Amino acid sequence: MITENASLKPAARRRLNLGKYAGFFLVLPSIIAVGIFVYGFIAWSVRVSLSQWKGLTPDYTFVGLKNYINLFSDPRFMVDIRNTVIFTLVFVLGSLTIGLTLAILLDQHLPGEAFFRSLFLFPMAISFIVTGVVWRWMLNPAITADRLSGFNLLFHNLGLDFLINQWHLTPTWGIAAVALAAIWQMSGYTMALYLGGLRAVPDELREAARVDGASELQVYRRIILPMLWPVTLSAVIILGHISLKVFDLIIAVAGKQLPLDVPAIYMWQTTFDGLFYGRGASIGILLLISVAVLIIPYLYYSLRSGGES
Amino acid sequence: MTSTTAARSPKRRFRFQGRYLLLIPLLLMTIFYLLPLYIMLVTGFKSFAEVSLQTMWNLPGGFSLENYIAAFEKLAPHLKNSLMMVIPAAIISSMVGSVNGFVLARWRFPGSNLVLPLLLFGMFIPYQSILIPLAVFMKNIGLAGSIPGLILVHVIYGIPITTLTFYGYYMTVPKELVEAARIDGAGMFGAYRHIFLPVSAPAFVVVIIWQFTSAWNDFLFAVILTGNENWPVTVALQNMAGSQIIAWNVQMAGSFLAAVPTLLVYIFLGRYFLRGLMAGALKG
Structure with missing residues (x-):
């Protein structure tokens, strides 16, 4: 960059220098917006999390890490x-296993590939x-024979009765449903x-191995x-951060039940x-840290x- | 080259048969992916009399629209709210992203390399960590509870992904082209208008679709920032599902209505939707 500029005529160089920050002013509104709404609000949340604010009126009395x-x-x-x-x-292991299996299957150039992919x-x-x-x-938790529904009913009809379970009402493991x-x-x-x-793996490499x-x-x-x-690393990170934030899915499946509580729901309710x-702010900050x-x-x-290029 | 293909072709034909067995797991997975869609549609078309949880998987005896009508009556105003919120949000987002992407990719300034990562961090933050200040701030500036407030929030928190998408796209515009324009005396706006904007249509489509989908599907911001009458459809649907009064068959029909717009976008513009997903590769 420096060498390129040096090779320009002096007049052109001066114009470049003058306009050097023009781009900055164009992105400035976004920088300010993200500065306030992301970084500023995070700082503000940290401050709330270190305060005793409880009730409708803000109270920023410092209480340290008490929350x-x-x-x-x-x-x-x-x-x-x-x-x-x-x-x-x-969620992460399930998605990775299914995702990888499907990708390998679809990589075999079978008929209907585009259909399956979509x-x-x-x-x-x-x-x-x-x-x-x-x-x-579909996760209807009824297990008595005459009230079976959803997957449980499907299992029963397929003769797979041993799979019938209470789904999200299962103690401890309910969240897995x-x-x-x-x-x-x-x-x-x-x-x-x-x-x-998979598509990025060169064909020659596969051929060479087969040969x-x-x-x-x-x-x-x-x-x-x-x-x-x-x-896999990218996928783990993307899926992992989704699962740390999970909120609406749980509420929609099961409402707000204590056994299925997660930090995002606790934060919202409290x-x-x-x-x-x-307390709410400190849960938010802990989520952010993780x-x-x-x-x-x-x-x-x-x-x-x-x-960079 | 020709000899290799010739030598390989009998082997190919031999494997040809076996490969078809791989369709079996794919078809099983197809059923898995379609089950929820099946339940949504089938339940929706059953008459009130026919609906029972114990016959949930059966096909409808007739073709009734009762559930869809009941759900539509409940959700219509909220579907409208969603549209009024999502369309401006997607358009404004794409314009902001385009300008940012242009500057960061091809009209850099000293320190611009730092801007992208700083913006991108905003894409991943759990919104719980900014929710309290956001709620207070929106109330203070008088935008709490309103659709314009929700639009603003979607535009701002959309800046990272939209900027990244345009950035990636504009990086494919040769640097030399911009340098040449600069030397010819083109200013920043001239370069944007005459070099970048004319080739931007695909990126705009990707970003508009992406923002349309994520704003339509958002629940968290909507539930914090809007009041009853301004609820977008996700909040209204969740509320409908949470109530004991509204039958599950109507909820199913309502779910389908809430999913239709993004499903249509996916069916007709899925190619671009996928590109939006991949362009991010980062986005979650």
């Missing part, structure tokens, strides 16, 4: 952490609320990510799967129903490798 410390001895928040861990594990992706276009309302009825709905919604997206990765006598299975295990690690602003741990290294990595 945070209280959360970690709060049984409800412990349930939230447990649920988030279960949800994340089921079909597996369509849930992405639907809101979590719609998904949740429909799944609420909601994760099924999330898998339905996001596994197609995971498939698309993997398919992009060397590798079976189709070996080609995948030894050559292709190891090349998909970066895709703040806007209970008016415990200090997402940032995932995202900042990822942003750093992908922007560095993703390419």
Whole structure:
């Protein structure tokens, strides 16, 4: 850049210098907006989280980390952490498994490939609320023979009675049932990510391995799967941060029930129903920290490798 | 080259048969993906008399629109709210993103490399971490509870993804073209208008679709920032599903109505929708 400028005529250089910051003024409104609405509001939330604000009128009296410390001895928040861990594990592992399997199947150049691809992706276009309302009825928890409905009824009709269960009413693991709905919604997206990765594997590499006598299975295990690690990493980060924030899907499937509570629901209820602003803000900040741990290294990595030109 | 293909073709034909077995898992998964859609549609077309949870998977005996009519009566004003909110939000977002992407990709200024990552962070934050200040702020500037307030919020929190998409797109415009224009004396606006804007249509489509879908599907901002009569359809639907009074068959019909606009966008413009997803690759 410097050398290019130096080679220009003096007049042109002067004009460039004058206009050097013109672009800055064009993006300034966005910088200000994001500065206020993202960074400013985060700082403001931190301040609320360190205050004793409770009730309708703001009260910024500093109480240090009290809200945070209280959360970690709060049984409800412990349930939230447990649920988030279960949800994340089921959702991320489920989406990765289904996504990768579908991508490999679609990579075989079978007839109807484009149809399958669009079909597996369509849930992405639907809101979590719609998904949740429909799944609420498919996950109908009734288990008595004459009241079976939803998946349980389907299992019964298929002679798979041993699969009948109470879904989201199952103690401790109920949240995993909601994760099924999330898998339905996001596994197609995971498939698309993997398919992009598979298509980037050069054909020559596969051919070379086959010529060397590798079976189709070996080609995948030894050559292709190891090349998909970066895709898996991206997918884990994208899916992981969705599951940390999960909110509307759970509300739509099960309403606000304590056994299915997650931090985002607790935050909402305690703040806007209970008016415990200090506590609500500290849950929000804890969520932010856990997402940032995932995202900042990822942003750093992908922007560095993703390419300046 | 020809010899390889010839040598390989018998082997190909041999594998040809076996490969078809792979369609079985794909078809099973197709059923899995279609089940919720099936339930939504089938339940919607049943008459009130026919609807029972125990016959949920059965096909409707006739063709009744009762559920859709009942759901539409409840949701119509909210569908309208959603449209009035989503269309301006998507258009404004795309204009903002285009200008930002242009500057950050091809009209840089000292320090501009820092701007993109700083903006992008806003794409991932859990909104719970800004919700309290947002609610207070919107109330203070008099936009709480209104549709314009919701539009503003979608535009601002859309800045990262829209900027990123246009940035990626404009990076494909050769740098030399811009340098040449600069040397010819073209100013910033001239370069944008004559070089970038004319080739931007595909990126605009991607971004408009993306913002349309995410604003339409949003629940969190809507439930915090709008009052009853301004609720977009997601909030109204959730409220309908949460009430004990409204039968589940009407809820199903309502879900379908709420999903139709984005589904149509997906069916007719899915190619672009997918590109929006992938262009982000980052977006969640």
